[in-house]
Amino acid sequence: QKEVEQNSGPLSVPEGAIASLNCTYSDRGSQSFFWYRQYSGKSPELIMSIYSNGDKEDGRFTAQLNKASQYVSLLIRDSQPSDSATYLCAVPPQAGTALIFGKGTTLSVSS
């Protein structure tokens, strides 16, 4: 069974700190990895995608991928209260298949 695992949290950080969100996946054949953010009562929105081992930076967000360890993470620098949301890791088990989501990590940024 294909699985994507995340710590459900809540993860609480003070404003300005770095928030670190982690995700592991079970299928070694996975080639694409996505992070979505979901505010309460809203739909998931894509914030990062990563396809190769290493780091990918976009503004305050950095995604890190280690395929050997089947691990993908999201770092949020200079966390803001507006970053408070649930962060969903999504991985398609094989190319062309539907995204399988983790259960999400709830992040709370206090001002």
Next chain:
Amino acid sequence: DTAVSQTPKYLVTQMGNDKSIKCEQNLGHDTMYWYKQDSKKFLKIMFSYNNKELIINETVPNRFSPKSPDKAHLNLHINSLELGDSAVYFCASSQRSGRLMNTEAFFGQGTRLTVV
């Protein structure tokens, strides 16, 4: 210029009724999906539909049936609704074919279904 739109946004109905949720995407994507998000916020794939190929999550009861009149629309019909069907249902789309497999999925705003 909504990318993925679904209607209705809220649906309250009695047990045993039949209901439909409609979804449309104007992104030109070739694949559409239905996801169910339960009360614990777990987002679970129900169906994916690509060029008339339907892939069903085996855990989905056959009371749920997707219908796609064309590649821009994927509706969800639910027969004999049960209390446990209460959840938020999200439609999504992505471009699956071509060189870039598994581009990101874009989600509709969700339909909150409450069965009473």
